Amino acid sequence: MKPAAPAPHRLPHLPFLQGLLPFDPxxxxxxxxxxxxxxxxxxxxxxxxxxxxxxxxxxxxxxxxxxxxxxxxxxxxxxxxxxxxxxxxxxxxxxxxxxxxxxxxxxxxxxxxxxxxxxxxxxxxxxxxxxxxxxxxxxxxxxxxxxxxxxxxxxxxxxxxxxxxxxxxxxxxxxxxxxxxxxxxxxxxxxxxxxxxxxxxxxxxxxxxxxxxxxxxxxxxxxxxxxxxxxxxxxVTGEVPGGLPSLFLPPLHMGxxxxxxxxxxxxxxxxxxxxxxxxxxxxxxxxxxxxxxxxxxxxxxxxxxxxxxxxxxxxxxxxxxxxxxxxxxxxxxxxxxxxxxxxxxxxxxxxxxxxxxxxxxxxxxxxxxxxxxxxxxxxxxxxxxxxxxxxxxxxxxxxxxxxxxxxxxxxxxxxxxxxxxHSYRLRTRVLTPGPGDSWIARHVEPNLLAAPGIVVYRFEADLFYANTGRFTEEVLKLVTEASPGLRWVVIDASEINNIDYTAGKTLIQLGGELDKHGVGIAAVALPTGVRHEIERYKALRMTGVHREVFATVEAAIEALRELPPPTSSSSQGGSFESNKE
Structure with missing residues (x-):
C-alpha cells in the first residue's frame, strides 16, 4: 500500500472542481x-x-x-x-x-x-x-x-x-x-x-x-x-483518422x-x-x-x-x-x-x-x-x-x-x-465492581453481581430483529440460573443507538417474563442514545407496570439497592417508563 498523503482541504461550497482544488503548486x-x-x-x-x-x-x-x-x-x-x-x-x-x-x-x-x-x-x-x-x-x-x-x-x-x-x-x-x-x-x-x-x-x-x-x-x-x-x-495499430469529433445529438431509434x-x-x-x-x-x-x-x-x-x-x-x-x-x-x-x-x-x-x-x-x-x-x-x-x-x-x-x-x-x-x-455476533458483558469507582466487564455468566441482588448486563450494539434472540436468551439465562436472591436486572443500554420495532416488542415481552420470575428490570440509557425510544414504548405497556430508566449504572445501583422488585401479579407485560434521572 502506498504511503498515506494528507487529505487536502475541500471547498464544500463549490459544486464543481472538487477534484482539482485546492491547487498545490x-x-x-x-x-x-x-x-x-x-x-x-x-x-x-x-x-x-x-x-x-x-x-x-x-x-x-x-x-x-x-x-x-x-x-x-x-x-x-x-x-x-x-x-x-x-x-x-x-x-x-x-x-x-x-x-x-x-x-x-x-x-x-x-x-x-x-x-x-x-x-x-x-x-x-x-x-x-x-x-x-x-x-x-x-x-x-x-x-x-x-x-x-x-x-x-x-x-x-x-x-x-x-x-x-x-x-x-x-x-x-x-x-x-x-x-x-x-x-x-x-x-x-x-x-x-x-x-x-x-x-x-x-x-x-x-x-x-x-x-x-x-x-x-x-x-x-x-x-x-x-x-x-x-x-x-x-x-501495429494501423491508420488512425485525425481531427476533432463532431458535436451532435444522438438519434433516437424507436425500433x-x-x-x-x-x-x-x-x-x-x-x-x-x-x-x-x-x-x-x-x-x-x-x-x-x-x-x-x-x-x-x-x-x-x-x-x-x-x-x-x-x-x-x-x-x-x-x-x-x-x-x-x-x-x-x-x-x-x-x-x-x-x-x-x-x-x-x-x-x-x-x-x-x-x-x-x-x-x-x-x-x-x-x-x-x-x-x-x-x-x-x-x-x-x-x-x-x-x-x-x-x-x-x-x-x-x-x-x-x-x-x-x-x-x-x-x-x-x-x-x-x-x-x-458482526452485528449479530456482538459483544455482551456483565459488569462487576472494580477498584475505586470503576467497573469490570466480564463474560456473561450467572451470579456475577454488581451489588447484592442486582446484575448489570451490557449490550454493546444496536438492538434489532436479528439479535433480539441473543439478547433475550442471555438475560433469561442470568435470571433462571442465578442463585436465590436476585431482585433486579439492569440493562446497560448506553452503547445502543437504535432499537427497532421487533426489539421494542421484545423488551415488553422480556419485562413480563421477568415479572413472572419475581425479578424487576431497569435500564441505563443516555438522552443522546435510545432513551427516547425506550420511553416511546411505554405507550405499549400494560397498566400498573413500573419500570425505571437511569442516566448511569451508579445511579441505577443506588436507587435499586433497597428497592424490592415488582411482584409477578402486577402485570403480564410491560416496558420501560422514565421515572429516574
Missing part, C-alpha cells in the same frame, strides 16, 4: 508528467477497447477528450480516471449487436444513444442520492474487487504478449488458450514484449521516478518506424429503444458501482474523503460528453486510475493534461500513433493488471482478519469466474453479510 510537475504518461498509455489502451466495443478506432480517443474534462469539472474524486472501460465495452458488444452490425453507422449511433441514456439514469440516481450504495462496499471487498479485475486484465493480455489473438471466454479459458497455442507464438513479437516488460520493471526497480511505460511507448514507435516492424510480422434501455441499465449498474469502488479504493489509499454523489454528477456529465461527441459509454477505470497513480498523479490536473495531449494527437500525431506495436499495448496493460492484484492487502487480511479475507477472495473469484458486474454485486452482498454477521 508543488504537485503540479508530478501531475503533468502523470498526465503525459496516462496519455501515452491510455491512448493505445482505449483504442484497443474499440475492438471490444465494435466501434471505429478513433472513438476510443474521443473517450479521453471531453469526457475527461467533464468529469474534472463536475466530479469529486482526485484520482478516478473516467474513460473507455473493458466491462462496459463488452456489454455494448454483447447486447447491441442483436439490432445492428458492429462497426456500422447505426451501431455507432446506438452506442452514443446508450451513453446519453446512461447520463440520464445517473442524474436520476443523483436526485435520489444513490451514492450511499458505495457505503456497502467494505475495504476487504474492494481489495478483492480490484484483485479480480487485475487477474482478468492480465489474463486477457497473455495471448497478445506472444503475438496471438485473444481466444476464450473468461480469464481461465484465455490463459489455457494462450498456453495451448504457445508453439504458434510470433517470436519477434514475444521478444519485443519481453523487452517492454524489462524496461517497465527495470525503471520501477532501479529508477522509480522514470516513466518506464512512456519510454517503452516512445521507443517502440521510433523503432517501428526505423525497422519497419509491420514488414517483419509484428502487428431499438428496448435494447438501448436494457444496455444502458446494465452499463449503469457497472458504472455506478465500479466507479464508486475504484474511487473509494484510491481515496482510502491516501486517507482522503470522497463524495460519491458528486462523482455521480461527474459521471453523468462525462457520459453526456461522450454521447454528444459520437463515442460510447465511459466509466471509472481501475486500470487507467492505477496508471495515473503509479505515475505520481494526485489531482485532476493530470486528467486535464491527458485531455490536452489527446487533443494534440488528434490534430497532429495520429500518423506516428499508427506505428505503435500492438504487443507494447499488451505488455503495458498486462503490467497494470498485475499491479491491481493486491497481494499485500490479502496478506494483511490473512494476518489481521481472516474472515474478511474470505470476503475478498470470494469477491475476486466472482470477478474472475463470472464477470465484473456480478463481482460488484457480490462485493455489495458480501459486505452486507459481513456487516450483519
Amino acid at each position: 508543488a504537485q503540479l510537475p508530478h501531475d503533468i508528467i502523470a498526465g503525459i504518461t496516462l496519455a501515452a498509455l491510455g491512448i493505445p489502451e482505449v483504442m484497443g477497447y474499440t475492438k471490444i466495443a465494435g466501434t471505429p478506432t478513433v472513438t476510443g480517443l474521443y473517450t479521453i477528450l471531453l469526457p475527461l474534462v467533464a468529469f474534472t469539472l463536475f466530479g469529486a474524486s482526485r484520482q478516478l480516471v473516467v474513460a473507455a472501460d473493458s466491462a462496459t465495452a463488452a456489454i455494448l458488444a454483447g447486447t447491441l449487436t442483436a439490432v445492428a452490425a458492429a462497426g456500422s453507422k447505426d451501431y455507432v449511433a446506438l452506442t452514443s444513444s446508450v451513453a446519453l441514456t446512461v447520463a440520464v439514469m445517473l442524474l436520476i440516481a443523483r436526485v435520489f442520492r444513490l451514492g450511499f450504495l458505495a457505503d456497502f462496499l467494505s475495504r476487504s471487498a474492494l481489495i478483492g474487487f480490484l484483485t479480480g479485475v487485475g487477474i482478468q486484465v492480465a489474463a486477457g493480455e497473455l495471448a497478445g504478449l506472444i503475438g496471438l489473438a485473444r481466444q476464450g471466454h473468461g480469464p481461465l479459458m484465455q490463459v489455457a488458450s494462450a498456453l495451448q497455442r504457445v508453439a504458434e507464438a510470433n517470436y519477434p513479437t514475444t521478444m519485443l514484449s519481453i523487452g517492454v516488460l524489462v524496461v517497465i520493471v527495470g525503471c520501477k526497480r532501479f529508477v522509480p521516478r522514470a516513466p518506464g511505460a512512456l519510454i517503452a511507448v516512445i521507443g517502440s514507435i521510433v523503432a517501428s518506424g526505423v525497422f519497419n516492424f509491420a514488414g517483419h510480422g509484428i502487428a 431499438a429503444i428496448n435494447q438501448v434501455l436494457v444496455t444502458a441499465a446494465s452499463c449503469f449498474i457497472v458504472i455506478i458501482a465500479q466507479s464508486a469502488a475504484t474511487a473509494r479504493a484510491y481515496a482510502n489509499r491516501y486517507n482522503e474523503r470522497g463524495d460519491d454523489n458528486a462523482d455521480i454528477i461527474g459521471l453523468a456529465a462525462a457520459n453526456a460528453a461522450a454521447a454528444f461527441t459520437g463515442t460510447f459509454v465511459v466509466n471509472g477505470s481501475p486500470t487507467k486510475t492505477e496508471m495515473l497513480d503509479d505515475a505520481g498523479g494526485r489531482t485532476q490536473v493530470a486528467h486535464l493534461t491527458t485531455a490536452a495531449i489527446v487533443l494534440l494527437v488528434l490534430l497532429f500525431l495520429t500518423k506516428p500513433l499508427s506505428l505503435l506495436p500492438a504487443a507494447v499495448l499488451s505488455a503495458i496493460v498486462f503490467m497494470i493488471g498485475v499491479k491491481l492484484i493486491d497481494v499485500k492487502g490479502m496478506a494483511e487480511l490473512y494476518r489481521m482478519q481472516k474472515d474478511e479475507l474470505v470476503v475478498a477472495l470470494l469477491t475476486a473469484g466472482v470477478v474472475v469466474f463470472v464477470d465484473v458486474m456480478h463481482g460488484i454485486l457480490a462485493a455489495v452482498v458480501l459486505s452486507l453479510i459481513a456487516h450483519a454477521r
